[in-house]
Amino acid sequence: MPSNRILRMTFASIYVLYVQKVERKGKSKADVDTVIEWLTGHDDESLAKAVADEVDLETFFAETPAFNPDASLITGVICGYRVEDIEDPLMQKIRYMDKLVDEVARGKKMTSILRTPAA
Known part of the structure; x- marks a missing residue:
């Protein structure tokens, strides 16, 4: 996995691509924000700051307020x-984020995207 190249990318550059991807599929920036905030614990203000400051992905995840413990329920390719098989913790977090945004773009229901443990 080309992790060094990915880790040097800014969150802002990835974020713009995420928003463009979901908007092409008729979804909104708010949907992207919802899944990223669910995953990372960031809020609208801290996401905007990460974009404005052009932090790299490593810094973005290092400054994550509260990574969602239910992220381990994210599976798939x-x-x-396979996101569940990625050994590097940081790369796995990045791919979790990719997977959630991909599910938004595919039109999956938000209740399914934002995983919760089975009762």
Whole structure:
């Protein structure tokens, strides 16, 4: 996995691509914000700051207020890799985020995207 190149990318550059992707599919920036905030614990203000400051992905995740413990319920393939099998914790977090945004773009219901443990 080309992790060094990915880690040097800014969150802002990825975020713009996420928003463009979901908007092409008729979804909104607010949907992207919802899934990223669910995953990372960031709020609208801290997401905007991360974009404005052009922090890299490593810094973005290092400054994550509260990474969602239910993220481990995210499974499936993204970019040719099973997210649950990725060994590098940071790369796994990045791919979790990719997977959630991909599910938004595919029109999956938000209640399914924002995983919760079975009762």
